[in-house]
Amino acid sequence: MRALDIAATGMSAQQMRVEVISNNLANMSTTGYSPRRADFSDLHYQQVTRAGTIGAADGTVVPAGVQIGLGVRPAAVTVNFAQGALTATGGDLDIAIEGRGYLEVTMPAGNPAYTRDGSLYRTGDGLIVTSDGHEVAPGITIPDDARQITINGDGEVYAGFLDRVEPELLGRITLVGFANDQGLEAVGSNLFVETAASGAPFTADPGTDGLGTLRQGHVEASSVDAVREITELIEAQRGYELNAKVITAADQMLGAATQVR
């Protein structure tokens, strides 16, 4: 009896939806987090009577046939890269990206990773790093005696000194874009890495090539919409219960069948 298996695929799909929602809600306050959404797709179809089969000797064709779907499967977990709210923090190394694009960071193994979390820090040597200590490209070092750091919308980092009037240009933070943001692989800690599906990264100055601009003194809040997630959660829970009901009904039908001698 396939109805049992079909309903089981439905239950596991709804369960996965709850898992995605709970991860979104858990990251409600994670800087730069974009909510995920589980996308489903129907499973294979069993062709009981193929449409177009000739049903009689005179060539009458069966117009619709009988196809039985075998359930549902998760097709993708897509990321909704909507702009999160910018929260003013006042920190001179807090930068939010307004628009598309990622900051490039260098992982301990030397490979690049990409993040939208712009709460940056400096090391003892003055190097600009993320909160996990990964170096932010292109590796700007802030002098010890710098009194003030200014980062403008185009990514230029200026240091002001007590004994000088003119600020000194230290470098420019560049942004990275991808053809397919959805294809990036999330590796945790707000980081993404490139895959074959994301396309090659292109590096550009903020505000060019369709990439966003930087805003100093702000961080991008999580763009999780709690109300939407909760309504989705209710839907997923009821969906799970409905599929469980189908299993019960199918079980009772089987029970009725076994009671006949």
Added chain:
Amino acid sequence: MDNPTYVGLTRQSGLMREMQVVANNIANMATTGYRREGVIFAEHVAATGPDAASLSMGNAVGRSISPVQGAISATGGQFDIAIEGEGFFLVETPEGEALTRAGNFIRNEVGELVTVNGHRLLDAGGAPVFVPATAQSVALSGDGTLSADGQPLTRIGTWGAVDPTELSRRSGTLFLAPSGVEPIDGARFVHGALEASNVNPVAEIARMIEVQRAYELGQSFLDAEDGRVRDFLRTVGARA
């Protein structure tokens, strides 16, 4: 066995099949762009003899694809598109051109819009839809004109099967149309929204209960028939 048992059996196996269809509809109640499936029962008339009355059996012969509009929910996704009205998106699959209502597209690594299963979306002229990776804002108007940063790129059309009765389903909320597709007008596109599955859970559960009870009814009929035959054998056997 006797004819009444066979008649009962066709009904029972048809109901079992319908239960599977109901289970599949409920399993796909959260599948974007899913179309509810229905089973059509037809009478299968069997002649039992030159002078005898003919016998009618119920048989699941066909299926219907519900054309009802699913709920459109706003997602805000950059490449999420819902169709309001009739028609389908045209996508390119290894099996040929296919139709789908699932508008949750993704831009692939070379900038083409694809479905979540990687099939390319085709525009009103049948060409792939390309959106440059450097585009800052992408907009889609109600008539399907896709533009990036204010520059029109292409127009997405709605398509339908030349012969709608032939639509056959494929995995991935796809429909294949063996005798070809044609553009159809009259639909509107909604950007940043998706069409939910058009399965009505309440109606499906009601149908499920109906099927289950009809099945139990059929079983008690088979039971009664079994008892009748047994009584007959016992009576005849006692006389012999």
